[in-house]
Amino acid sequence: MTLSGGLEVVSAAAYEGAARKLVAMMKYGSRIGLAKVAAGRMLPALGASPRATMVPVPPAPARERARGFDTAHILARMITVRAPGCEVGQCLVRRDGPRQVGRRRAARLSDPPHVRMSARAPEGDVWLVDDVVTTGATLKSCADVLLGAGVSEVRALTFAWAGLAEDSFAETSFEA
Secondary structure (H helix, E strand, O other), X not given: OEOOXXXXXXXXXXXXXXXXXXXXXXXXXXXXXXXXXXXXXXXXXXOOOOOEEEEEOOOOHHHHHHHOOOHHXXXXXXXXXXOOOEEEOOOXXXXXXXXXXXXXXXXXXXXXXXEEEOOOOOOOOEEEEEEEEOOOHHHHHHHHHHHHOOOOOEEEEEEEEOXXXXXXXXXXXXXX
């Protein structure tokens, strides 16, 4: 899928059924061990990127403090463990702002999260990593910052996409 502005997004599953439950258990149930399951599904979607930097989409600081972990960073780390040649490039930070969950599409797109560079921009093949893409506002905000910092091309890899039509993950059990 390509978002407006040209950002290519690759997702492993539809955000419904079992995949939606996995994301909820991971984020809100603190079942971070399920990141291994999600990352395992994301790897084939990644395809052949022998050398790539996985840049986790930063959480709002208040969300990270409340949860005690960063889901996107854990997913990026799990991917790099299984994909030799890939590395995590934690170079973005986000400031607190309105939660994306529950906001209407127009509000998400007109007031996306405020993201900035916190470290040097990675070189080469760069992939943003997140658990779910809904409108793409957060991914686009992150991609714009990376492109503005000199990254030549940015793509995104998510576990689930809210726009996929069918649940390709329905037969999976999540015991961790």
